[in-house]
Amino acid sequence: MKKKLLLYGTFLRLRILMNFQYPTSYWLGFVGQIISYGATFCTIFIAVSSFGSLNGWTADEVLLLYAFELISYAIGAFFCFHPSTGLANNIRSGAFDASLTKPMNPFLFQILNYGQDAAYFSHFTLSLCVMIFALVRIGITPALGNIVAIILFILGASAIQGGFLVLCSVFSFKMVNENPIFTLFFESKNFLKYPISIYGSGLQVLLTFVLPLGFINFYPSQCLLSKESGVFHYQLGIITPLVGVAVFVVAYLLWMWRLRHYNSSGS
């Protein structure tokens, strides 16, 4: 156990050293992300405010919804963004082959070696502030039960975000050039900017059972706010952590299964 912690610490140390190797670039990126996502928050807030409400959701509630999306993305992408989007390139360059000669689970190696990107601290900081702002305005009390629920929801949602990134990367084993599945994933997340109850019931079922993106922000928020909205009961959000575990485990198993048929890139 101590050895595992030492190994993890070494990976983390290398990652931090690499992230802060070019401080100007790091801070520019940090500020850039805050401005760009900050603008998105403002647009959503102003738009919903001027309409009064959106399908029964106030502007503050929609803000909470989007804060759930961004904070879970910050955590999921912190671990999984580079390992997933960089996989095709690593296969082409031969770096992936080299990583397979290490005495470690190859999936875990990808996460620890390429993940943990400090760039996502900006997403995390911004979304945490917006989330607290929204919770206070809505009037959710900082009782222990609420805090535990919020943390569990965020962890579950993060696992869904990370799991989907990994799922997308499974296709990179076959398509070692550009992998278009990532674009598909990022574009589908546009549905999550608004409560999914505004869409038709078919789309709601799709976003609940087929691509369970609804559990990233809609169901957790609905549960927290005890809000009847959409085709399912508001307490469905309770299973968010379970959905997170399930999505991530399925993604992991598919990744490992594809690895079994891995053919390298020749030469």
Added chain:
Amino acid sequence: MVQIIAENLVKEYQVPDRDPGLRGAVKALFHPRYRGITAIDHINFSIEKGEIVGYIGPNGAGKSTTLKMLSGILYPTAGSVTVNGLVPYRDRKRNARQIGVVFGNRSQLYWDLPVIDSYQLNRRLYDIPDAIYRENLAYFTEIFDLGDLLNQPVRLLSLGQKMRATIAGAMLHSPEILFLDEPTIGLDVTSKLKIRDFIRQINQKSGTTVILTSHDMGDIESLCERIILIDEGKKKYDGPVLEFENTFGGNYSISFKAVSARPSQFPEGLTLREDNAPYYVVTGNEKQVRLSDAISVINQLGIEELEMKNQTLEEIINEYFG
């Protein structure tokens, strides 16, 4: 002791099969076809502990594919491989601890960070005991001359320095077996000689088994007693380098300056290549006239200068595949 065994090893790849040109590309878009190509075709070999084996063949012969199966990166399509009793692709993690792998065309060090940081990670990754880590680091720092390099970011190192640092990194956990895939690619002569020297030292010090692929026959001649030659996935030759040279090579050329204007007769079995009296060049082959016999015959013609050249391994290989 036999350490590495490959039995009836086969590796097939599925590659897209398309007609050339734009038409082919469009057709493949709607109706992709695949065909199997056999990269490794029923290869057998066994390698003893402590050997340095040159694994050679033209580009695309299947050298890297074999090394990837030995290091657990690829599953074979058929047949089997064992390394020290382990099946690499099934027991990948345990196999990783007993092998060191270096791919010459890419570094395994962290580009932006000092070399020592990559070594620290290997120390934890391979769980190297402190005493052994310190001892190995000191040893490799000395023989690879890494002293000043350890604290420099990898991106500032020259190609030769990077290769030295990479090989040292792959040896820190004292692997019994070392796979080197073109360790001298792109290096200048001095760096090449250094790398060869290190490989020899590592092999002699700890009896490390080495499988080496290279397109530089100088590497092979100076390091390996045995070569395995493959072409289009099939094994063509497996045995001592000397025997290979005797069987497939043996050509030599002798240049000399005759004392008299023109010798009355040139030795039988030799071919006169150049005739600029009094300078002559004759060529022959060991299997018809032994070099020593040829020289003594030429000596009797009365000569002032004599220079002989044996065919190099590179020339033999070139002729063999040409």
